[in-house]
Amino acid sequence: MIEEFISTYGEYLFWTLLHIFVILGVLLVSVAYLTYFERKVMAAMQRRHGPMTVGPFGLLQPLADGLKLLTKETILPTKANKPVFIIAPMLTFFLAIVAWAVIPVDENWVLANINVGILYLFAISSLGVYGIIMAGWASNSRYAFLGGLRSASQMVSYEVSMGLVIVTVLLCVGSLNLQEVVMAERSFLMNILLFPMMIVFLISILAETNRAPFDLPEGESELTGGFMVEYSAMTFALFFLGEYANMILMSAMTVILFMGGWLAPFGISGEWIDWVPGIVWFALKVSAVLFFFIWARASFPRYRYDQLMRLGWKVFLPFTLVWVLVVSGALIATNSLP
């Protein structure tokens, strides 16, 4: 019975598992070195050195941090609702990882090539708010509660404009499959129409991942860490990993929706450049968007909460809503719908 199962599904299962572990491994290493990258870039922008002590150029710093967090004490506050308190960071981490199942990193290089990839991504990233609101509520601490509330309303506010931005891209490509989104031919008109949407999307992903200048849920100077304030050791590390994995995920989404995924940038081609594998372009483009995340953090002071909500509801929402009609109208008028 078991032998029969293995002979029928063994090979499929083996390759799937291998693929999953490769994704997990690369993702975790990327997250670890994203923290290093962030600290080094921030340091360079502020004319400091950044991590220097652990390993050459401080390259082993992320490992040291991970080990430290692993061996710390897991604190379970007496008043906390313990099951929810423990599940919240796990959920955040889980959701930040499983979204990668549908991200195509190169042509035909994707774990699950489902035909509603964008909907899957949108659904998983919407669920992310649960981890945070569960953490904020279950901690039974006022800072955590306020941080969780703020974070929840901030994330849902910007999700609306993100959804509308995705709709404008769908109008241009006519498919929900992520590979087809990348491969779809885009006319000059489409690129012009989508450019402002890319700007809106880039700003929205800053708010969606609770990054500076929209990092009010954490707001060190007023909430001392927001929804994470009661967490320690691995439960804290999972939030941290989840946040950074989400940053990489949102960058990958930007690259897939607006920057041509694994294709060479600006449509360059020729013998001198064609040998570069698609995954290299993909990684470079994702790194460029991640650099934008860090650049924004180093450059801008934190928004006030009312400014944040005004930007989301009174600027982005009307603008994207009108733009959906502009894009669809322009595509119908020029008869260039896919």
Place this chain on the structure above:
Amino acid sequence: MSDSFLIEYLPILIFFVIAGGAAIAAVAMSYMVGQQNPDPEKNSQYECGFEAFAESRSKFDVKFYLVAILFIIFDLEIAFLFPWAIVLGDIGMFGFWSMVLFLGILTVGFVYEWKKGALDWE
């Protein structure tokens, strides 16, 4: 047909199991590796070193509810827009004007909310 359609989702299911396992394993491992040394003061809720002034389960601003309700309306609208955006080429002008009408009705509500001050945070 339906089988081959569903089989595309099998890797995602396996991924779910592994990612969930990884999350549980990480917390469990840290719990076992790290020295646990609980203490009533350490386990009390954090309020910058003070005794907690009030219960955390208390009143909070109704604005947060308003945002959540607005979100449901607009997210549903987006859920309608997704399939519309995909098939717009097939449904043509009729589909376009139906959606303009639908968005127009929503915009009336949106303008009302704006004028009522539901979007202001003061």
